[in-house]
Amino acid sequence: MIIFEATNGSLIHRIDPRVRVAAACAFAAVVCLSHRLVALEIALAAALGLVVLGRLSIVSILGRIKALNLFILVIVLLLPLFIPGEPAIRISGLTWTREGLHRAGLIALRANIIMLAMICLLATMEPAHLGFALRKLGVPEKLTHVLLFMIRYVELFHQEYHRLRDALRLRAFRPACNRHTFRTFGYIVGLLLVRSMDRAQRVLDAMKCRGFHGRLYVLAPFRFTPADAAFALLAAGLVILLSWIQLR
Amino acid sequence: MNEPLIQLRGVQFSYSPEAPVLDGVDLSLRPWERIGLIGPIGCGKTTLLHLVVGLLAPTAGTVWAFGKTRTGESDFREVRLRAGLVFQYADDQLFCPTVIEDVAFGPLNLGKTADEARSIAHETLQLVGMGGFEERITYRLSGGQKRLVSLATVLAMHPDVLLLDEPTSALDAESKTRVGDILRRLNLAMIIVSHEHDFVRDLTTRIVNMNGGRLIEES
Incomplete structure (x- = not known):
């Protein structure tokens, strides 16, 4: 399970994470509020432009977008x-209305545009940089820590869950709709929680032993370059254009 | 100049009143001394190390370290910087995405700049023979590599004392030799907790046995 693909050195990957996070948030907000098709078409073109600039693999993007669209399908x-x-x-006896289809179409379009932009702007940076950028933009330290540790440990718990599931399978467990199954899954969830608590405590202990006092530092300091300024201006221009089309 | 670095005096500890883990332990670690702490699994060896750095508080007795008696959290913060504890499981110790970030974590907390921290991390990785692993993803390393990196994360803080909790558990023979060689080269006072007699005997200046919550000096 890989959430972040941080290294390919494209133009997007080199933009200051702070600029990318701010641009992604502003873009998502304005796309959410857009009802006019023209605005959404421009936004879609911009999102596709990001895919090209970021040199992202189409296969991996399709994989990510698939899950979202299964959910969207239900709405449509x-x-x-x-x-x-x-x-x-x-x-x-069931009637789908023209207005309803139009509304559902807009939702599907908006969701995909935002998802594309997030994949291009946010998933292309190191998790630590995302946390650091969020902090610089005023998100509380505790929330960014929760995010960073979740990114680091979700994989570990995933593995732990698989180990437990394998242990069950080795003892011929087959899930069914009965009390035995529910109880067993209850045990597994409980055990995962207990183990996560224990591990969290041990990790915190180890961090304290290395002088942790509530603040995480980043090895590579951010530098705001002319390219970042240009990207920020472009993003701001796009957001203003989209707002203008909507409010016209 | 033979004052001990760390001294436990009559330390008692229990997780529950019925079953004391440590029952009046006295232990002194002097400069350049390497103590091997040996005992069966679950006898309180790890607990003892955690008491030294203040992750646990003794129910009776005192912990004296680097010139004074230590009681509260702020007291122990200094102890933890001077006495580096290497955890038994590297996965508990390593939490950063890349190796270099993990090794630089301690120096950054000590107030070093990013450049200083980076160069300390490079040197330390060289020292443990893991030069070239800087940009590797931590959780994809092998068990032996993780162990060496977690040793580096502690050494990068330039401690005066090294506390090692089962430094060879779950390692193959080759990795064990590597860890042993590195420890032998280090000019540091150490307490090595282990249940592997041969490994410890080979590395330390004296051996202490732990049993029933007490320490017995081995002659």
């Missing part, structure tokens, strides 16, 4: 049933 199927308007499709 259900929403048009409940929004009144001109009937568009009728199948055995």
